[in-house]
Each structure stands twice: as structure tokens, then as C-alpha cells.
Amino acid sequence: MRNLLSILALLIFFGCKLSEEKPIIQKLHTNWEFKSDHDSVWKSASVPGNIFSDLLEHKIIENPFILNNEEKVQWVSDSSWVYKTIFQLNKEILSKKHIELNFEGLDTRAKIYINGNYQLDTDNAFRNYTISLKDITIAKKNELKIEFQPANLINDGVTPFENRVYTRKAQFQYGWDWGPKLNTIGIWKDVYIKAYDILKIEDVYVKQLHLSDSLATISADISINAFENTQLFVDVLINNSKIATHSLDIEFDKKTYNILFGINNPKRWWPHNLGEPYLYDIKFIIRNKKEILDAISAKKGLRTLELISEKDSIGESFYFKVNDVPVYAKGANYIPQNSFQNKVTDQHYKKLLNDAVDANMNMLRVWGGGIYENAIFYDLCDEKGILVWQDFMFACAMYPGDKEFLANVKAEAKHQVKRLRNHASIALWAGNNENAEGWKRWGWQNGRSEDEKKQIWNDYLAVFDTILPNMVEEFSTTSYWESSPKYGRGNPNYKTEGDAHDWWVWHDAYSFEHFEQNVPRFVSEFGFQSFPTAEVINYINQKDSIDIHTDAIKSHQKHSRGFQLIDEYMKRDYLVPTNDEDYVYVSQLLQAKGITMGIEAQRRAKPTTMGSLFWQLNDCWPSISWSSIDYFGNWKALHYKARKSFKNILISTEKTKYDYDTYIINDSLVDVKGTLQLKIIDFYGKEIWSNSEEIIVKANSSQKVYHIPQVDIYKAGYVYIIEFNKAKSFYYFAKPKDLKLPKGIIEKEIKKTKNGFSINLQSTVLQKDIFLSSKKKGHFSDNFFDLLPNEEITIEFKTDAKTLEDLKIKTLNSL
Numbered sequence: 001m002r003n004l005l006s007i008l009a010l011l012i013f014f015g016c017k018l019s020e021e022k023p024i025i026q027k028l029h030t031n032w033e034f035k036s037d038h039d040s041v042w043k044s045a046s047v048p049g050n051i052f053s054d055l056l057e058h059k060i061i062e063n064p065f066i067l068n069n070e071e072k073v074q075w076v077s078d079s080s081w082v083y084k085t086i087f088q089l090n091k092e093i094l095s096k097k098h099i100e101l102n103f104e105g106l107d108t109r110a111k112i113y114i115n116g117n118y119q120l121d122t123d124n125a126f127r128n129y130t131i132s133l134k135d136i137t138i139a140k141k142n143e144l145k146i147e148f149q150p151a152n153l154i155n156d157g158v159t160p161f162e163n164r165v166y167t168r169k170a171q172f173q174y175g176w177d178w179g180p181k182l183n184t185i186g187i188w189k190d191v192y193i194k195a196y197d198i199l200k201i202e203d204v205y206v207k208q209l210h211l212s213d214s215l216a217t218i219s220a221d222i223s224i225n226a227f228e229n230t231q232l233f234v235d236v237l238i239n240n241s242k243i244a245t246h247s248l249d250i251e252f253d254k255k256t257y258n259i260l261f262g263i264n265n266p267k268r269w270w271p272h273n274l275g276e277p278y279l280y281d282i283k284f285i286i287r288n289k290k291e292i293l294d295a296i297s298a299k300k301g302l303r304t305l306e307l308i309s310e311k312d313s314i315g316e317s318f319y320f321k322v323n324d325v326p327v328y329a330k331g332a333n334y335i336p337q338n339s340f341q342n343k344v345t346d347q348h349y350k351k352l353l354n355d356a357v358d359a360n361m362n363m364l365r366v367w368g369g370g371i372y373e374n375a376i377f378y379d380l381c382d383e384k385g386i387l388v389w390q391d392f393m394f395a396c397a398m399y400p401g402d403k404e405f406l407a408n409v410k411a412e413a414k415h416q417v418k419r420l421r422n423h424a425s426i427a428l429w430a431g432n433n434e435n436a437e438g439w440k441r442w443g444w445q446n447g448r449s450e451d452e453k454k455q456i457w458n459d460y461l462a463v464f465d466t467i468l469p470n471m472v473e474e475f476s477t478t479s480y481w482e483s484s485p486k487y488g489r490g491n492p493n494y495k496t497e498g499d500a501h502d503w504w505v506w507h508d509a510y511s512f513e514h515f516e517q518n519v520p521r522f523v524s525e526f527g528f529q530s531f532p533t534a535e536v537i538n539y540i541n542q543k544d545s546i547d548i549h550t551d552a553i554k555s556h557q558k559h560s561r562g563f564q565l566i567d568e569y570m571k572r573d574y575l576v577p578t579n580d581e582d583y584v585y586v587s588q589l590l591q592a593k594g595i596t597m598g599i600e601a602q603r604r605a606k607p608t609t610m611g612s613l614f615w616q617l618n619d620c621w622p623s624i625s626w627s628s629i630d631y632f633g634n635w636k637a638l639h640y641k642a643r644k645s646f647k648n649i650l651i652s653t654e655k656t657k658y659d660y661d662t663y664i665i666n667d668s669l670v671d672v673k674g675t676l677q678l679k680i681i682d683f684y685g686k687e688i689w690s691n692s693e694e695i696i697v698k699a700n701s702s703q704k705v706y707h708i709p710q711v712d713i714y715k716a717g718y719v720y721i722i723e724f725n726k727a728k729s730f731y732y733f734a735k736p737k738d739l740k741l742p743k744g745i746i747e748k749e750i751k752k753t754k755n756g757f758s759i760n761l762q763s764t765v766l767q768k769d770i771f772l773s774s775k776k777k778g779h780f781s782d783n784f785f786d787l788l789p790n791e792e793i794t795i796e797f798k799t800d801a802k803t804l805e806d807l808k809i810k811t812l813n814s815l
């Protein structure tokens, strides 16, 4: 029906009868079977998918995400596997002059056979492969067979590195400090037939040549693969209206045709916290007088965007300029959402990226040990106005530099840069994660000869200083950054130049206060772990109640000092609970406290500092990790508190030598006027001191707006409340463990609403870090918040549940 309607619309549009002759696409996702290479029995398989999912489906392995099962399934990655399917080509396809078979992603080293005849070897999960079926006799029924080598294939590479670096696939699957070792093989992306007669469009590059308020000049490079010389037309449509028709002299072979057009009074694309992320729908239809031969469209956001990295009085800047405005980047590092990519649904992408926007994040870094993400990820980032810092997929290692490897990397980079270049959200291509820091600082050079070291560094430069920047330059207009971070924290310049990974806290066990004393220019990683919510813990253990001392939980903590560090830091700031449920709650508060201290110190340092991306947004399996959202999508305390610290208008107070200094950080692009209201109260609501002042906070700035001296006040029992327009902040003068929080009842009233429940809370005393929880699946509009004495607060709980009898309320007061 929809097809019919669009054909009808086109008929009306062209005012003549145009039939559609676009290439025919037939997905090959059915009839798949698999077996290990030494087995004789074939079993049904899902495509796209991977070997673990298929084995799990047939109950040959146990769920590796629960208990200690991960270790039981390691044999899977040591085996060779074969997949096959029988496919039929219908008459229409068979009648076409050109028939090709496309693989969007094979993981990884495989041999492809059609009807028993060898076709192709593959060795890069990040590239696509095409086989022309033109010269192969294609019967109506055909067998496609793919033989995969073991995922853990030991490579006989010339340089002695970790095994993973020799195979171009997701590196985290070999095990990471937040992820299991579940190294997959399989057909992980679409497989399809494409059939056509005269031509197909390969690609369109919609390039913005010039952008002003009155005009955008756009150039479109349309790559066409044609099989005859012919005269055709291209119609250009913007937001479904035809703006131009050009004639094209199409020549045999792969060629690129350039079309220029303009958009008057263009609307710009903005990160969502600064404006509307407006997208133009731009479509190109290639046709002759009778029929449409192919069409391609792109959603295009018009904006200027560049990384500004230039020498200044401090060292070297690192910030992003969007539409000529320096933009403070707020967000997190993103890792793959599952060890098994086939389990990640569109819904997962939508939810996670909504969660990022809800937490006022305007940038995500797609970290280099994962994957180049699916199209939907970038489409949603475009739509939602989230900037993407895109790493190439290289992390924490030195990589080979032989000819074959370099050619493979070059093809991968070309493919990925071209694939993502139309996205308004792409802000940066970065070469790798911590490879340079590791080489210079982590002892990787130990025990190697001078020649060997020279060779390894030259190989590094070949990839990250030559091939990757060249590919980015040749195929896009995006900025390139060689390695994140620019300097390791052993180098004194780490604070004054480029981006930094601030792991003094956590890895080096420095206090959270170190975030305030040492603020780099752009913090592209800093993080702290916490336990996930009860749902995840109970799933790992397959139990009904929280137990964090099981072997299963231990096997889901991948950082060797993880538990010890959480405990050590908790002792510094909190009273350490003895029961597991409370411990989990405080671990989340601890993580949120540390990371928001970092975010706020970094934002106060604007414009010297221009970015805060914490480590890490999400999890790839149920685990104890640095994430702010757990494997099941539940927000930890950090996500709720980061949402406040990332607001466009933030009030933030810092203790200095003699004072408490209050700043207002205004990320919006207008000056903001208002009344600054300040008061200190005790935990029973008695006012100790108050003041107010009219102020103006400059656009896009961080401004010190008030200070009070450190007079002798009752630090354990007072809270400092600062309000400015709708913004509000609470500052405590003592560490949580030293606060004298009163015991007091929280009155609650629960009402059923259309989308769940509304929960009304009040108390006669200050209640710190109220945590609402229920076993019912749902989302609280706020959580881990403070409630002031005699104030009312209403929280919405969005859920499909019909009742809410098990609502639990925890506070720091009640521990």
C-alpha cells in the first residue's frame, strides 16, 4: 500500500507515467544452517547473528551472561564454524543483467563458496564485500556457504603483540576491564542480492561548500556504476519538493557526477542544547524519460563544525566550534550495547540515545575498542542533536604494519569515512584509544631492541599519522585527531594541551578532590565504578535478593582492583554499610559524587576547559563497571546526578583556601538575568543566613557570582542552598560520612496516573539522597535526590505495572 502511494505520488509529481526500475534487493536472511567444521549435523541459524546466539538458541551452551558461564563457553571461539543457506532467485532477478551478492559484515576470517565454488576470502569485520554473480552460472537454487576460521585464531604475525591486534574486528570481544571474553564469529550484518540492468547508485556525498544565513551552497557527488553510455536526468528534491532537474551524460563504469545547488535562508543544525538539530531531507532520483532507475537520499544537517586545536597562552586548545560558536562538550564514552550485536534492537538505540539527551549530554565518544555503529545510531544522533566523536577501531595496543594489514586498514577507513560523512553529528575522527599513551608510558617498550621499537613506532605512524588522516581528508571534511588522549598523565603537558584521560582518580587511587585541583583542557575520559541495580545483580546470580559476594558477581567484575577501589574510596567519604543492598546503593552515590565533582570542576574552568566526557555511558553485559546506565537500561545514581551537572545553566560551589566560591556556568548562547538567592539552613529547616542579589550571567561563560568566607559554622548540620531562576543547588560543608543527618519519617502518597504512578514525598527534616526502587520495571523521573525540610516533591514512575505495593524508599539518613 505504501509503495503504491509513493508511486502514485511520483506520477502526480512528474505529471507523466514513470515506472520504477530501481535495483531489486533481496535479503538472504532465511534458511541458514550452521555446524562446527568437524560435525556432520546442520542446525538452524539466525542471520544476521553470531555463533554464540545460535548455540544458545539450540541450548548447546548456557547463557554466558549469567553465573560463571562465560568461562564454560570459551571453546566456541577456538572452533571453526560453517554456515550455509540455499537461496532461490526469482525470474525477475534472473532477467537482470547484473546480479551481485553483498555482505555488509562478516566476522571475520572466512572463505565464501557458491554452489561449491570458492569465491572470496574475507578478513575484516568492518568492511563490506561484494561478489558479482554475473559470471557465475546461477541456477534457480543456489548454495551459499561460508567457512569461518576460529575467532581466537592465533596469528603468525611478524611482530609479537597480543593476538587480537591481527584481526580487524571488535577488540573488546577478546575481554576488557568491563567486558567478558566472548569472541564471536558469524554473519553479523545484512547479506543481500542486488539486481539491476543499466545502473545502480553506489553512494552520494552531500557536501556543504558554503554556509551563510542567506545561502547554503551544496555539492552532491553521486557515484554511479553504469553498464552503458546513456543520457539520463537527475531530479533533486528537498523536503519532498523538486528544486532542480539536471541532465547527466552517464558513462560506462564507476563514475562520480557532481551536482551543485543552493538552499536560500538555510536553517542550521545545532546540538540540541543550543538550538534545533534541523535536518533537510535531500533526495536524488536518476531517471530516463520512462522510468526511475535508482534513487538515493540523505538527511543533511547544515552546520559548520571543526575541532579547534591551536597554540594559546596556556598550551594548546581543544574544543569544538559549531556554527562559529565554541561549544562545551558534555557527555560520555559509548561502548557496544551487547557482546552480541544481534541482540541490540532499534528500541535499545532509541532508549539509550534518549537517555543521553535526557541527561543533557550533547556529545558521545564512540570508543575505539568497539564497533563502527549501525546507521540507526548516527541517524538518531543527527536527529537528536548529539555530536559524535568517532574513534577508528583501534585500542590500547600497538598494531602490525605489514603491507597486507595496512591495505586492509586503508580499505576499512575509506569504507567507514564514506559511510558516515553525510551525518551532521560526526564531529571528529580520532585514530585510536590510548595506543600512543600506552607505548610511551605503560612499559610496552620494555624488553624490545632499538630496531624493534623503531619498527613498531614507524608502523604506528603509518596507520595513525598517514593512512587514517589521509582517508579522512580525502573523503570528508571532518577533523582528525591522532590518538586520545594527546598525552598520558605522566607527561606535564597533559593538563595544558589537547584532550586528556583523567585516571588519577580510580586507576591511581587519587582522591576525588584531585579532579578540582587538576583540570585538563578537554577531559575525554574520567570515571569511577559502581554496582549496577538489583535487577542486574539478581540476574547475574539468578537469585531473588541482592548478594554481592558470590563467585558469579566476582566473575562479572573485570577490573582486578575493582572491588578494592570501590571500598577504599567509600571509606573516605561514606560510612560503609554492612548489608549488601545498602552497599550497592552507597556505591552508586559514591560514583555519582566523584564524577559530578569532576564534571563541575571542568565546567567551572570553561573556557580553558571545553569538554567533559565521562567513562562510560553503558554496559555490554550485566556487570560491575563505570557505566551510568546498567545492562538492563536502569539509570544508576550517576545518570540522574550527571543530568543536573550537565544542565545548560549550572550553579556550582567550590571550597577554596578561605572561601566557598559559587559559579554559574551558562552554556546557552544568551546572557541570563535573574536573582541569585542564597541561604544556609539547618537540617530541620531553620534559616541560619540568607541573601539575594540581581546578576547577569554572560552567554557561553562560567562566572564566579558569589563567595562566602569559611567562617566557623556547624558544617555537619547545615546545607547551603543557591537558586538562580529555575536552577537550584545544594552544597554541603562536610563529607557525607560526617553529616549529622536526622532520622525522620518520609510521608508518601502514591497515585495511579495514565503512565504509571505519581509519588508525593515530604518530610519535616532534610532527607539526603532519596532512592526509590521497585521490582516493577519502570523509570523514576528523578531519583537519588535531596528533599528539603517541609518541602513537597512529586516523582513520576513510568511503568506498565498496575500496582506499586513494593515501593522502597532509602535515604542516607536511614542507613
Ligand code: BMA
Pocket: 176, 177, 178, 396, 433, 434, 501, 525, 615
Ligand atoms: C579507559 C578506556 C578503556 C578502559 C577504561 C577503564 O582508558 O579507554 O580502555 O576500559 O579506561 O579502565
